[in-house]
Amino acid sequence: MRGFLINRLCQSLVLLLIVSVIGFVVLNLIPGGPLAQFGLDPSMTQDDLNRLKEQLGLNRPLWMQYLDWAWRLVQGDWGHSFRDGASVLDVIGRHLFATLLLMGSSTIIAIAIGTWIGIRGATHRYSVFDYLATVGAMVALSIPTFWFGLVGIYVFSLQLGWLPAGNMYTIGDGSALNYMHHLILPSIVLALVHVAIWSRYMRSATLDVISQEFVKTARAKGLSERRILMKHVVGNALLPMITLAGMQLPSVLTGALVTETVFTWPGMGRLFLDSLGYSDYPVVMGLLMFSAILVVLCNLITDIVVAIIDPRIRLS
Amino acid sequence: MTKDLTTKSTYSRRDALRLMAAGSVASFVAPNLLGKPAYAQTPPTTPSGRVVVGLSQEPTVFNPLMAHIEVDDAVHFSVFDALFRIDPKGVLQPNLAAEVPSQKNGGISQDGLQWRIRLRDDVRWHDGKPFTADDVKFTLELITNPKFRAWRTGGHSLVRDIKVVSPTEITWRMESVFAPYMSFLAETFIVPKHILEKEADPNAAAFNQAPVGTGAFKWARRIAGDHIELVANTEYFGEGPYVERVVFKYIPDMTVLYTQFKSGDIDLTDQAYISADHYQEASKLPRRVVKLQPGASVESIYLNLEKPQFKDPAVRRALYAAIDRKAIIDAIYYGVGTVTETFMPQQSYYYNPDLPAQEFNLNLARKLLDEAGWLPGPDGVRGKNGVRLAFANSTTSGNNLREQVQQFLQQTFAEIGVEMTISNLPAAVMFGEFWLKSQFDSAISGVAHLIAADPDATNRLHSSAIVAKGGKGSNVGQYSNPEVDALLKKGAQTFDPEARRAIYLRVQEIVRQDLPFLPLFSATYVIGRKEGLEGSESNANTRTASWHAAGWHWKR
Numbered sequence: 001m002r003g004f005l006i007n008r009l010c011q012s013l014v015l016l017l018i019v020s021v022i023g024f025v026v027l028n029l030i031p032g033g034p035l036a037q038f039g040l041d042p043s044m045t046q047d048d049l050n051r052l053k054e055q056l057g058l059n060r061p062l063w064m065q066y067l068d069w070a071w072r073l074v075q076g077d078w079g080h081s082f083r084d085g086a087s088v089l090d091v092i093g094r095h096l097f098a099t100l101l102l103m104g105s106s107t108i109i110a111i112a113i114g115t116w117i118g119i120r121g122a123t124h125r126y127s128v129f130d131y132l133a134t135v136g137a138m139v140a141l142s143i144p145t146f147w148f149g150l151v152g153i154y155v156f157s158l159q160l161g162w163l164p165a166g167n168m169y170t171i172g173d174g175s176a177l178n179y180m181h182h183l184i185l186p187s188i189v190l191a192l193v194h195v196a197i198w199s200r201y202m203r204s205a206t207l208d209v210i211s212q213e214f215v216k217t218a219r220a221k222g223l224s225e226r227r228i229l230m231k232h233v234v235g236n237a238l239l240p241m242i243t244l245a246g247m248q249l250p251s252v253l254t255g256a257l258v259t260e261t262v263f264t265w266p267g268m269g270r271l272f273l274d275s276l277g278y279s280d281y282p283v284v285m286g287l288l289m290f291s292a293i294l295v296v297l298c299n300l301i302t303d304i305v306v307a308i309i310d311p312r313i314r315l316s
Numbered sequence: 317m318t319k320d321l322t323t324k325s326t327y328s329r330r331d332a333l334r335l336m337a338a339g340s341v342a343s344f345v346a347p348n349l350l351g352k353p354a355y356a357q358t359p360p361t362t363p364s365g366r367v368v369v370g371l372s373q374e375p376t377v378f379n380p381l382m383a384h385i386e387v388d389d390a391v392h393f394s395v396f397d398a399l400f401r402i403d404p405k406g407v408l409q410p411n412l413a414a415e416v417p418s419q420k421n422g423g424i425s426q427d428g429l430q431w432r433i434r435l436r437d438d439v440r441w442h443d444g445k446p447f448t449a450d451d452v453k454f455t456l457e458l459i460t461n462p463k464f465r466a467w468r469t470g471g472h473s474l475v476r477d478i479k480v481v482s483p484t485e486i487t488w489r490m491e492s493v494f495a496p497y498m499s500f501l502a503e504t505f506i507v508p509k510h511i512l513e514k515e516a517d518p519n520a521a522a523f524n525q526a527p528v529g530t531g532a533f534k535w536a537r538r539i540a541g542d543h544i545e546l547v548a549n550t551e552y553f554g555e556g557p558y559v560e561r562v563v564f565k566y567i568p569d570m571t572v573l574y575t576q577f578k579s580g581d582i583d584l585t586d587q588a589y590i591s592a593d594h595y596q597e598a599s600k601l602p603r604r605v606v607k608l609q610p611g612a613s614v615e616s617i618y619l620n621l622e623k624p625q626f627k628d629p630a631v632r633r634a635l636y637a638a639i640d641r642k643a644i645i646d647a648i649y650y651g652v653g654t655v656t657e658t659f660m661p662q663q664s665y666y667y668n669p670d671l672p673a674q675e676f677n678l679n680l681a682r683k684l685l686d687e688a689g690w691l692p693g694p695d696g697v698r699g700k701n702g703v704r705l706a707f708a709n710s711t712t713s714g715n716n717l718r719e720q721v722q723q724f725l726q727q728t729f730a731e732i733g734v735e736m737t738i739s740n741l742p743a744a745v746m747f748g749e750f751w752l753k754s755q756f757d758s759a760i761s762g763v764a765h766l767i768a769a770d771p772d773a774t775n776r777l778h779s780s781a782i783v784a785k786g787g788k789g790s791n792v793g794q795y796s797n798p799e800v801d802a803l804l805k806k807g808a809q810t811f812d813p814e815a816r817r818a819i820y821l822r823v824q825e826i827v828r829q830d831l832p833f834l835p836l837f838s839a840t841y842v843i844g845r846k847e848g849l850e851g852s853e854s855n856a857n858t859r860t861a862s863w864h865a866a867g868w869h870w871k872r
Contacts, residue, residue, distance in 0.1 A: 030744070031742065031744040031745050031748065032743070032744030032748075033744075036743075036744050036747070037385055038383065038385070039747040039748075040747060040761075040763070040764075041385070042763075042764050042765065042766065042767050042775060042776070042790070043467065043468040043470070043767050043768065044383075044467070044468060045468075045470060045775075045788065045789070046752075046783070046788060047469075047788070048383075048466075048467075048468060048469055048470075051462075051469070052383055052465060055463075055465050055519075056465070080520070081376075083376040083377065084376035084377060084378075084524070084525065084540075085519060085520055085524050085525070086525060086540075091540065094539075094540040094541070095540060095541050098541070098542075150571070153575060157575075157579055158575070158578065158579060164579075164581070165572075165575050165576055165579040165581060166567075166572060166575075166576065166581075167542075167565075167576075167581065168542065171366075171368060171543060171545070171563050171565070172366065172561075261568050261569050261572075262569065262572060263572075264542075264565075264566075264567050264568065264569075264572055264576070266539065266540065266541030266542035266566075267541070270541060270568060271541055273568075274374065274541075274568070
């Protein structure tokens, strides 16, 4: 176990190094840069722009900028946003709650409904329900989320007036009920795709297990179908799903770009898009490293959890 | 329903009915600015209600002296005051200053070098400390502090020997005569010395995240990525404020911005306003007032005058006559656009309304080219002395409307024997060296010519502002006319608005005749507000619809 951990840790550090170098280079290759937003402002002369460039340290060679940034990061200093001057960790922290709320609730919805649809689809294979679920999953997967979002807003907010047309809460009303009211539409829209994915995986995992010998044995023992399903099938079918959930976990914290934009949700996805738009290098790099670390961590945790649950797997 | 929650808290159905009964009379009353409320206006005596303003970019820079973009202005104008303010007619009004200095009242010396500003004595910072001339001195010095990431330093860098004569009087000397500095000061918000002088690094001051000003509204809080909330400053020295809270809500998508205006989540649309394609629908919405407001930016075809095709004024005139501007505005821009003949914004005090109007006339265009000797070649494209009348036109790729304009122009130009090819670039590339160093043949772009609404257009029209010829500025079309140069120089050294007006009217006349660029229309904003929100007159001499939140109030 210890050898495994050290090995994985070293691998992860190399991975993070590669991610950071590629990220930094690509980011700086994008034409424009942080001062492009002032390009058409008649007030800013070329002298003003050069002065700002120097003050932000952007006139140094790229490798020097990278080393400076990386050295600070190693020391725990994630840098400051070019836009509002706040520290990058602060900026991330301020957007984390919104994303956690939205992604958390949509993931819970997706897993609960997806698991149910998947198992039912597998036990009632080729039934009307199964066909509908298959078609539904295809539709949900192929239609873009922003379209679902806009249609949802049109129907439920503008036509029926039942649900708010976006935002995390009504300004001036911070009650939990108000948050939940605002959460309904975006979390369902976001969950749609995940339900589709989750139910497809769950269905095939369940089918795999159902055709196993031990299920036949259980039937031969005279167990009820319900007992077989709950005790022998579901547990085994969920095992590969842990890995899937582990891969899904980072996105719970890094956010959903499109949905957050359509529903004016102040989360991490939109922060990333905005920061990219302004070429706010410290924040973009911060977000990149944040999600890279999350992916690495979640994969590690998933492997360990699977090993603990399933004694057949040994970490080595 | 979220509708009523987000408007003013006292809104009731009865109010709504009364509103409808009052009908259009309500929208008739023009709100006054900076002073006496106009006839029939009854703003409340204590601030009440709330106004939610929608912005399509997030304000993030709250120190008004630091490098910032247009949306940040909405917050700056509400939290801070400058020495002067510019009104919707383009006239400077005193704000923190007790009077607007002039050579007549002795505020500016006859040679234009010595300035003296008298300040109000009844102004307090939001934390209760009195505002004095020391704050003004500190502000002007901070801007030119080399460590400080300041916004514009033009004008400020000429200031020398700042002296605080008394708490209500400050003087300085200018290195050279520069009349536009007066307008620059109207966009230079004064920051508190007693808070910022303690900071070792002014770029990282806590103040930058929680500003303290003298303005009509105090900083309450910011939810990053979502909104900024301000509360009424009941001790404000000027008119207002009449509403208790102002919220600047960030809505990143233009369609969503409009949807939230429609659903009633926002009360007023600020930058980037309602998109043109929603204009027709928006103007029919019940209980919403939607208006067109020509802005400071002019959408034009910029011609690179150093290219042989464009050196002949007859070509420029012919091309101008071949542009069906009405069709472009109505058919492509959804009717949102205002024809103009000049770079000067129509709300400017210096706008020249008497310029000859362009007329779309293909026969005239052909005649002009024939007379100038540009005759059709074997391929139908005109030419003269070996120069084909063919050129490329560039704009930012992905801008649908501009691309449609290009295709439209391509067809009409072809009818007069001119070949225009389309060659578009991503915005970041287009406005880099390609634009600044005049590497284009012709380009379509919206450009503002004025800085801080001052009529001085030296930066765009003076021959010393051509970067491609080693100059400093952004005269990207490489326009050069000695008479305009001389007038611009004179205008920048003249303080009296009347005298300046004559100069800039003449500049516009010459530019209209020379046609260094072909104006398509004034970029026009579709500003929407909820019925009942009074006092929100727009002001094209500023960059924000929230330039005077102090005057906003809900009709009772």
